[in-house]
Amino acid sequence: MALGLAARIYTILPESNRIERIWLLAKTDFKVRYSASALGTIWAFVYPLIRILIYYIVFSYVFAKEIPNYGFYIFSGIIIWMYFMEATKNGLKVIKAKQYLLENIRFNKLDVFYSSILTSLIGFIVNISVLICLLIIMGLPPTWRLIYYPLFILNLMILSLGVSLILSTIHVYLKDISQLWELVLLLMFWINPIFFAKQKIFNMFPALLYANPLAGIIINSRDVLIYGKEPDWLLVGYNFFYASIILAVGLWSFNKFFHKAIEKL
Amino acid sequence: MGDDVVIKLENVSKTFKIRDKVPGNLLQRSWSFLNGSDIRRIEAVKNINLEIKRGEFVGIVGANGSGKSTLIHLMTGVYKPDVGGMASIKGNYIRLSLGLGFNGQLTARENIYLNGSIMGLTISDLNDNFRKIIEFAELQKFVNTKLKYFSRGMRARLAFAVAVHAEADIILMDEFFGGVGDERFKARSDEIFQEAFVKGRTIVHVSHNMRTIKQYANRVILLHEGECRSIGSPDEILDLYRRTIRVDKLSMREE
Known part of the structure; x- marks a missing residue:
């Protein structure tokens, strides 16, 4: 894959094998996640496809008339959603999962977070490839x-x-965050434009669109992919702004509380 | 920090705050939670000053609960010392302890690549070294076996082989050879210990097994209830250690 190639090119550069290491961590994680099951990595795209099918059957009665290509509408939204869900749920547990490395070897501890984000990206790339193939087959x-x-x-x-x-970081002090986060995710699923038309709710509550770090990503990525529309650049700006603020807070809290996280494991 | 000092501890103490489960009803429990009476402070390590130079073999002995493992974690920087203390480590380290360090879901091959890469080796370095690591660990027949099926001895051999071939500058062994490793493997690890000084490799060895410490350690540290009771030559300290154990036993009998 492209990332593997990039990692190989990078190693030609002297000294650091950091990119290669992050990629190796991500790759093995991806393998481990599905290695125990009989179907293996097939689950990585069977599972989302079945989810999409169910949502399509359930919601198409309500929305199919007002949204063109409703099946692809759900598909393109749900893969973004699933990436976010999987990446954050795994990220929540990554310190515990990688304790066996973090405690024993000197390396940049942030690497396990980077690799966790990449692991979910592998699944995402599989999903987006399936989607693009289907779009081409269906003449779109x-x-x-x-x-x-x-x-x-x-x-x-x-x-x-x-x-x-x-x-x-919160998990260090409050283990309940994993249950709470499930609830937040559930709520987010229903307020983001994954299966409903964006105009409906956002005309009533514009704050849900502009104060929401995820909605714009779903809308814009869908618009360029399925409808060939120009993205809403104001929304792009908002979303990058939110993401950067959240990342800055995340890095700060990680640097401040990482030691506590390891001690309290 | 002097050029050849690789581990330095200055006034290092470590206090753990532990919240005990308070018996009683919800009201009593929340009261003790609020006023903090359920918090217990445990001083695991007290005021340690230590410098370890490149190529040294340092042994750490002490009874169970004397703070040996905590001290190792403080050296690696995984634990942060209490306010006022300073700990620093220079170079690539690997901490070896039984049962840790590998992912049971991965095969020996995958674990070698993962650990090696995290130690800073490139994939092509690892391709070159892979055979040597497997041969050193004597695991030729188990290259593609998941680690969860490995015995403790096999895991220990693999971890040690990775540490040695990944060229770790500092190897910290925490009760690592506790009862594992046959004679042949012992002979191999002895070779590594012997040449460590020449290669500038620092070894910190926490163990109840006196043989290795007696044979190779330049200095031995005796910990007692978190304090550094004494530092000296192996013979001197091991003798003292045996006597403290005996004294402890006697005082227990008197109580």
Whole structure:
């Protein structure tokens, strides 16, 4: 894959093997996650496909008439959502999961967070490839505006990294955060434009759109991918701003509380 | 820090605050939670000053609960010392302890690559060293076996092999060879200990096994209830250690 190649090129540079290490951590994590099951990595895309199918069947009665290509509408929203959900849930537990390395070897401890974000990206790349193939098969090939798409993924990764760092810090003092976070995720699923048309709710409550770090990523990535529309640049600005603030808070709290996290394991 | 001092501890203490479970009803429990009477302070390590130079072999002995493992964590910087203390370590370290250090879901091969990479080796370095590591650990038949099926001895051999071939500058062994390793492996690890000084490799060895310490340590530290009771040559300290154990036993009998 492209990232593997990038890692290989990077190692030609002297001294640091940092990128390579982060990639290796991510890759092995991805393998471990599915290695115990009989179907293995097939689950990585069977699971989201089945989810999408269920949502499609359930919601298409309500929304299919007002949203064109409703199946793809859900698909494109849900893969962004699943990335965020998976990355933050794993990020919450990454210190515990990587205790066996963090305690024993000298390296930059942030690497385990970077790799956790990358692990989820591998699954995401599988999903987005399936989606693009389906779009082409169904005669809706993406336009040149697809080049904007990585921008939203970058935004999503910055956001997920920041949230993971903050959650794992809170986890040091409050173990209940993993249950609480499940609830927050549940709430977020229903207020983000994953399966409903964005106009409906956002016309009533614009704050849900502009004060929400995730909604814009979903809307813009969908617009460029499926509808070939120009992204809403104001929303892009908002979202990058939120993600950077959250990442800054995350890095600060991680540096301040990491020692406590290891001691209290 | 002098050029060849690799581990330095200045006035290092470590206090753990532990919240005990308070019996009683919810009201009593929340009261003791609020006024903090359920918090117990445990001074695991008290006021340690220590400098370890490159190439030294330092042994740490002491009874259970005397703070040996905490001291190792303070050396690596994984634990932060209490206010007023300073701990620093120079170079790549690896801490070896039984049962830790590997992911049971990964095979020997995957664990070697992961640990090696985190130690700073590139994949091509690891490709070159892979055979040597496996041969050193005598695990040729288990390259693609998941670590969860390994015995303690096999894990210990693998961890030691990785540490040695990943060129760790500092190896911290926390009760690592506790009852594992056959004679052949002991002979191999002895070779490593012997050449450590020449290669500038620092070894800190926490153990109840006196043989290795007696044979290789330049200095031995005796910990007693978190305090550094004495530092000296192996013979001197091991003798003192045996006597303190005996004294403890006697005083217990008197109580």
